[in-house]
Amino acid sequence: MINLLTALVFGAIGLVLAIGGAQLIALSGSPYFLAAGISLILTALLVLLRRVEALWLHGLLILVSLAWAYSEVGFDWWQLGSRGGLIVVLGLWLMLPAVRRGLGRPETPARAEKPASVLPVGLPVLAAIAVAGYSLSVDPLDKAGSLPEDKVVSAPAYGGQVPDGEWHQYGRTPFGQRYSPLDQITPENVDTLKVAWTYQTGDVKQPGDVSETTYQVTPLKIGDTLYVCTPHNWAIAIDAETGREKWKYDPNVGLNPDRQHQTCRGVTYYADPQATAGATCAARVYLPTSDARLIALDAATGAVCESFADKGVLHLEQGMPYNPAGYYYSTSPPVVAGGKIIIGGAVNDNYSTQEQSGVIRAFDVKTGALIWNWDSGNPGQTAPIAAGQTYTANSPNSWSVFSVDEQLGLVYVPLGNQVPDQIGIGRSENVEKYSSSIVALDINTGADRWVRQTVHHDLWDMDVPAQPVLLDITKDGSTVPALVGPTKQGDIYVLDRRTGQPIVPVKEIAAPGGAIEDDFTAPTQPISDLTFRPDRLEEKNMWGVTLIDQMMCRIAFHKLKYDGQYTPPSLEGTLVYPGNFGTFNWGSVAVDPERQVMFGMPTYLAFTSRLVPRDQVPPKEQSEKGSEQGLNRNDGAAYGVYMGPFLSPLGIPCQAPPWGYVAGADLRTGEIAYKHRNGTVMDMTPLPLPFKVGVPGIGGPTITKGGVAFLGAAVDDYLRAYDLTTGRELWKARLPAGGQATPMTYSLGDRQYVVMVAGGHGSVGTKPGDYVIAYTLAE
Template sequence: MAITLTALVFLLIGAALGAGGVWLALLGGSWYYIVASLAFLLTSYLLFRRRTSALLVFALLVIGTLGWAIWEIGFDWWQLAPRGGVIILLGLWLLMPWIRRGLNAGEGTRRASWGPAVPLLLAVFAALVVAGYSMMEDPLQITGELSKEVIVASPDLGGNVAADDWHQYGRTPYGQRYSPLKEITPDNVNNLQVAWTYQTGDVKLPDDVGETTYQVTPLKVRDTLYLCTPHNWAIALDAATGKEKWKFDPNVGLNPDRQHQTCRGVSYYADPAVQPGQPCAERVYLPTSDARLIALDAANGQVCPSFGDKGTLHLEKGMPYNPAGYYYSTSPPVIAAGKIIVGGAVNDNYSIHEQSGVIRAFDINTGALVWNWDSGNPDVTTPLPDGQTYTHNSPNSWSVSSVDEKLGLLYVPLGNQTPDQLGAGRSENVEKFSSSIVALDVNTGQLRWVRQTVHHDLWDMDIPAQPTLVDINTATGAIPALVGPTKQGDIYVLDRRTGEPILPIKEVPAPTGAIEGDFTSPTQPVSDLTFMPPPLTGKDMWGVSMFDQLACRIEFLRLRYEGRYTPPSLEGSLIYPGNFGVFNWGGVAVDPERQIMFGMPTYLAFTSRLVPRSEVPPPDAAAKGSEQGLNRNEGAPYAVYMGPFVSPLGLPCQAPPWGYVAGADLRTGKIAWKHRNGTVRDSSPLPLPFKVGVPGIGGPIITAGGVAFLGAAVDDFLRAYDVTSGKQLWEARLPAGGQSTPMSFALGGKQYVVIVAGGHGSVGTKPGDYVIAYTLPN
């Protein structure tokens, strides 16, 4: 009976591999699966006939598969496993005594002789040896070290922020995410322990939108932390104990029209004209998901009535359409030169009738509009008169800006116009400013320079991260630089005075062949410092078994794919890197003394298929556009189906790793090291801590002690790394997803590291409401 059932299994496997293998071969893919199918079918026939020669045939399949797998991908265990895992397990099954005894019985003996099984035994043993060896190898990592040399002993960190404090989203207006504190080092970081835990009480509700996420980086001023929550509560905590000082709820309500329900941070300001201790001498500015900006007294959380309309700015003013649910600020505004400067997020790919992407500067004390820069009308920055509206559907800035008050420049990361995948009919200004970093005069809003990172963007490659400002030493002297991470993986290192490159940028040929009526740029820019992945091929397809890997190989060849910037198409295109981004809003952290960076490149392919308007299904009240599913693009000739490129089991079709940590030298543009980051513990059916290298969203920080901290990965951990080598030094289990950027401060001579753990709706990590501080023991 065992042999009959085994033969039947081999027959079914052979048939499945044969059908899929023929399909793959007709598409121009590997013929291996046809050969494997024939071996399975022959083995099945011989098993039905009780012939010991079945073991020899299967031994040849094992050896052939092993050789083919090594030829395709080398000694990468995570890619060898799906190719040979099922085959090795079946080989072990055939070696069991009840199988060998049955085969021998068919040839006149009941003794389970090892003789005929020796070739299969040796083949399986060889495969296991290769598997064991490959587990100890990682051919995809880059090993090396960043220099420990201090290039600038007293660098410009930006702003007037005490070393113990963290006043802005990236600590200072420069957005370096760098703490000059040194108590925590690679030698003692493994002694970190929880100092305190605070729960906000703001938890994801059943009626919340899918992308309800906790992405805040707290601020620290003297003895107080300031933060916000997904539903835009503002909270002040005692920095030493985590005890709540005050809480303010703006009552934003639940609006199903919002794509995002999140808050990345608040903004802090101390008014030099108001005596300390007086009402609203220090203020916290809270952006909300119902398009308000509220000024609060930092001492007690009370609204400051002298700002705007009784303490509130209504950011829907001047917008061309009713913005309820379709326009709001998810990131903290920038405060500089007596102004508070605000961008905003729009609902991507829902309609062509989007709000304006205008950048507005208001008087920090009164809330009066000082200037507005509208990329649809970029030369006129005087305040918009009452009754007029800004340009609709102009590229917006949903991330965080940086500012250099010495140069008088504001650096704004811009997105592109909805629909992201359709470029026909874009205006000259949209073509100029989409997916770019712009430098604006902080006092007037006038444009000083623009650096575009994608020409005629059809892939949603908006600039997702705050530009980081740092002075770079070069052969010709120190240059005030800007470091700009992008979704496509390029790191732009520019002279922030002019926008001209410090590290070279070259134009390279790009795929052509957009849909009728649209076009593609013949070239696209690439920075010398880039984390863009090599193009995918059939051998890069992956699965937990040979079957879903075969399905991914077939789907890969069915999609249009010509490398980075393959245009969207009616048949479906593979977009890699996908619009999740190699880098997203978490950006990178920069050490201005050593002039190096630490980042978390992520690699996930997406698919993009255009749908003619006549074929778009009726509206779904729940569909508001997103990074996954049907994006309706109401008013445009095409909608688009978007989503990760996944197997029938819902796993990425491309082989891991999907996430790394990496370090690079900003002066040379050389990547010194790059290591897999994160495990599948919280994203697999079994809590297995396999270090595959998983995606993440969030950002890192660097400390002067030589330690970097990062949560972000889709397993629930906060980790510490040696900045020099990238070696992981410590990890702490989090009670929820850590998709936020940590921060560090000192109080009473002790250094703390704080992270918010609240999960991320889009990546499916565990929701929560935790704020956790770590410190070294006394």
């Protein structure tokens, strides 16, 4: 009976591998899978015939598999395991005495008493286990190193007059460095951090919410108060010492299934220098909402400041050529500079060609009167548009966070692409110039001073997603006002923020062609010398929990159109790598302006896109509207597009891990110092397995003068602390929900606190929640 069961198992697995392996060979893929399948089928036959040669054949297969796996991936345990695990497990099966007892020549009477020798398969199994054990002790993909510890400058420019113990803007100051001058928490004592208080907002995910309902807020800290917003756009003031709620404001945004996102990354604080201390609305909190409003609140009480705009409410849909509810809103906090509040907006990706404009507007911070508008579709007209006039439909928009240098008089805007993202047919000259770029606008007039494009003729949704980071870089004996711009492609642009010219060199490289009819591709694409772009994927980079799903991923890889990065979208399906989430996203990077180094979380997750002719797009009521996964309708365009992560049949990434790192780089030299796997599969699998694979994430880091970097973001539910110099993990705290937000730090009295929001992220499927958690050192 055991022989029959063994033969059935080996034969079934062998048949699957043989059929898939033959298909893979037809696609010019590896011959290993067909050979392995045939070997398993022959082993099954030998077991049925009770031949001891079954052990020898499978032992040989183990050795051949080991050699093949090493030739492809070296001593990378996670890739060796997926190639050899199934074959070794089958070898262990054959080593069972009950199986070996049934093997031997039929004329040998003693066969029922004495099993066949275990050595033919046992020795290869031991060899495989030895290789696995060694590979667990090394990581060939780890880049170890250290950032320079010397302070380049002793009194760096942080941007803005923000006390050391406070956090006044999304990135702490208008420069967006996500750097705190606090140094009480150090690599030596960070492991004693304990929860100081926990506050729950009460804003939890609703049954009618859109899938991408996420909690991405970075709190502000002014005086003794924290200010936060929630996914449904509540504004809340919290006592910074105790976590006690001071006030709460609910703008009643309701639920709208046409919103692509339901989130809030932060509020904006403004104190009127001319107001009498203690007067109503002397200090304000500006709240952006998902129904396209900007609401001014009294920072002390949460009451609406009715002197602003229309009884405290600025309606952002004014001047838009189209106004379908839910298609436009601001997910990120605006910036205040020169008496103006400057704001962009998120336009739903790939819903329709009849969508709102991506205009950037500056309003009087006190009254809400429009001062200037910069529309990338009509960039020459920055004076407020006249009554009855509208902005350009579907012009590239900015959904992320701006940075400001008031001394230079510039606001730095990361721009996205035009809807539809994957179809470039008929784009205007202005769209071609400004899409997927960083633009410097004059604070007073809105005129653009310079533009640095990071993708030409973007067909891949490669928005510039992150707040540009400003610092002064000392190089060759002089100080240069610099801008650090992370991109989805993985490039870090280090530019002179006065002119947009590169400090770290940028060059053009050849890009693939082959666009669909009536579209085109740019012949070259820019790349920075400081880049975290991944290498081109090959068949050997495909992965799976087992040999079978790895084979299926290899087959899928060969069926997709892929000529490397910037392969254009296609009707047959294109592999997009880096994918739509990008190598960097809205979490940006953190920069130490004293040491002039950066810390970030590059993520690697391939996507696919497949264009669908308009007449083949399902009726609206039978299909999704648009998202990072599924059908994006692109109503009004010639094609819809199916998009999503490149996943195996088991729902895990088809490309091999690591999918996420932490990394440090020297901004003066452009050298990457270290790059380490980040995060575990603890919350990615049915079983809580703490394997440090290196997982995807979305969110940003914060670093401190104490030499510690803090980061949540990864899809396992932890807040972590790292040594900024080496990237070594120093401490972690389990979170009650996904931590896809950027932490911040502040001080009260003689204590430094670190605050993390844990509320989950709809797109990456982490656990939702409503937690604001503060940590401080043990007494």
